[in-house]
Amino acid sequence: MFNKLIAYAVILTIEGYPCVYHKDYSADPGCYGLKPWIDNLIWIHENLAFGTTVTQYVDDNVIVFNRTGYPGLLTAINSASGSGAVRS
Secondary structure, X not given: OHXXXXXXXXXXXXXXXXXXXXXXHOOOOOOOOOHHHHHHHHHHHHHOOOOOEEEEEEOOOEEEEEEOOOOOEEEEEEOOOOOOEEEO
């Protein structure tokens, strides 16, 4: 699940028209039930993620980028093993 949430954090905070898969979003049997986290990222996409995307920092485990439009958004994702960090 951790990798899916990292992917959705990127997809929903960079430029573009995102796609959310039903199996990831739904709480139905056999689905992943990520709705609470995806809903938060959708809110961020709709209310904070405006303007172009500028990459501020990249290494093997961390990527930091910001959206230049008002009100502004800084996203930092740490994919290091055991970090558990996804912040927007």
